[in-house]
Amino acid sequence: MGSAQDVYALLKEQLKGGKTQVLLPGDGEKYEESIKRWSKHCEKRAACVVKVASAADASTTVKFVKEHKIPFVVRGGGHSTSGSASIEDGLIIDLSLMRDVTVDVEKKTIRAEGGTLWVDVDEEAAKYGLATVGGTVNHTGVGGLTLGGGYGYLTGRYGLTVDNLLDVEVVLASGEQVVASETENPDLFWAIRGAGQNFGVVTAFTFQGHPQTNPVFAGPLIFLPDKLPQVVGFLNTFHSKNDGDQAMLLGFTCPPPANAPVILTQLFYNGTHEEGTSFFQPLLDIGPVANMTSMLPYEKLNACMNEGQGFGGRKMFGGGAYKLPLAPVFVQAIFDEFIWFCTSQPDMTESLLLFETVPYKEVVKVPNEKMAFSNRGEYYNLATMMKWADPALDERVREFSRALLKRASQAAGVQQDEDVRSAEGVGVYGNYVNTDVSANELYGKNAKKLEELKKKYDPENLFDRGTRLVPRPVVVVN
Incomplete structure (x- = not known):
């Protein structure tokens, strides 16, 4: 192989004539923008960024990196905090130019290209009175959320994002x-739904759409910390009261400008204002210091939590699980520990811990063996979104988040140790963990089948940036 400059000049030649862009470190602002990520600690200086404009150009690029043995990653929305969408010195296949969304009104289906964001899908589908299960922040990439499972406000009614993937x-x-x-390459489809980044570049998704013409009741309530026992009390009743058209997120954070600890709740009711306020009235009666709930079009719902979730700063997701009811004393202990850590470190007060109470009735109707995704059980997701500025804190933040989530998950009734893990599901949401977790931790009994399919579809392990599905080569030292 010649010099890197010669190699990428050859790639440029192969891709010329279309809208695809091949960017190198000397290409100024366009290159610098192309390596920016939602989390600053995931930004790396790639040797080349190929912003593909078509599936054909993605194919050409994959063949090229394979032939020239160039390490590479795939970038969709750039939200991953595992670092799997960035690479030092290698190549990035960037899908951000592929953002077309088309709706088949008769079939009620939504086709979204691989680089789309949820705002693209939500807004285009709404033009036809449709919606599908998307995330809770609309500048998140469709690809990453879908391939890792996908929980959203409509999960209680229609299941996971990946359950709506056709x-x-x-x-x-x-x-x-x-x-x-399900009918064409069904074993690949089985693997894609949960372990997609290990099997290829997904250049388009087709989702089942659902009628969604009515506005929804949604928005945040903010409480002072002394209201925590009452808020937890309401959360415990939510488990039995909801019928799938509601969701509630309970979070802890210290937002600016005061940087003082608060309890944040994000409410959702797919119905009228009267129905929404009636359902959440006991929570409203507790006395929030801020009530920002309102009626809004569904396509605006996934923008409710955008503030504070923008690009910039160092960020990391962490994931666990919990069951209801929760003991208020347990939640208080988690609150105290989380707030203590975030206020004792510089620039960490915008970090967030979330008890994501999204109804799972529809989720558990699908067996864990149905697809690679294995996090189905009678429990909810517990998540951290740590945010900080100092690179020296990277490892300390990671260790704190992991330890807190593990203890909380075990104490809240969902075991995550490999030898005692619940048979109903792994208790780990793949979109909230780093790629250093084992395939068994993330996929449970599905790990063995994934290993076999990996050997069939990617025998050379070209797509090696996700959770490792095949054993590492054994190095013999004499």
């Missing part, structure tokens, strides 16, 4: 472009 268009490690669905 087919995908994929560029395989061979460069071949294929469609995967």
Whole structure:
């Protein structure tokens, strides 16, 4: 292989004539923008960024990196905090130019290209009175959320994002472009739904749409810390009261400008203002210091938590699980420990811990064996979104988040130790963990089948940036 400059000049030549952009470190602001990520600690200086404009150009690029043995990653929305969408010195296949969304009104389906954000899907589908299960922040990439499972406000009624996925268009490690669905390449479709980044570049997704013409009742309530026992009391009743058209997020944070600890709740009711306020009235009666709930179009719902979730700063997700009811004394202990850590470190007060009470009735109707995604059980997701500025704190933040979530998950009734893990699901949401977790931790009994399919579809482990599905080579030292 010649010099890197010569190699990428050859790639530029192969991709010329279309809208695809090949960016190198000397290309100024365009290059600098292309390596920016939602979390600053995931930003790395790639040797080349290929902003593909078509599946054909994605295929050409995959064949090229394979031929020239160039390490690479795939970037969709750039939200991953595992670092799997960034690379030092290698190549990035960047899908951000592929953001077209088309709706088939007759079939009620929504096709979204691989670089779309949820705002693209929400707004286009709304033009036709439709919606599908998306995330809770609308500048998140469709690809990452979907391939890792996808929980959203409509999960209580329609299941996970991945449960609403009808087919995908994929560029395989061979460069071949294929469609995967229940009837076409069904084993690949099984693997894509939960472990997608290990199997190819997904250049388009087709989702089942659902009628959503009415506005929804939603928004945050903010409480002072002394109201925590009463708020937890309401959360415990939510478990039995909801019918799938509601959701409630309970969070702890110290938002600016005061940087003082507060209890944040994000409410959702897919119905009228009267129905929403009636359902959440006991919570409203506790006495929030701020009530920002209102009626809003569904396509605006996933923007409710955008503030404070923008690009910039160092960020990391962490994931665990919990069951209801929760003991107020247990939640108080978690609150105290989390707030203490965040206020004792510089620039960490915007960090967030969330008890994500999204109804799981529809989720558990699908067996864990149905697809690679294995986090189905009668429990809810517990998440941290740590935010800080000092690189020297990276490891300390990571260790704190992991330890807190593990203790909280075990104390809240969901075991995560490998030898005692619940048979109903792994208790770990893949979109909230780093790629250093084992395949068994993330996929449970599905790990073995994934290993076999990895050998079939990507025998050289070209797509090696996700959770490792095949054993590492054994190095013999004499």
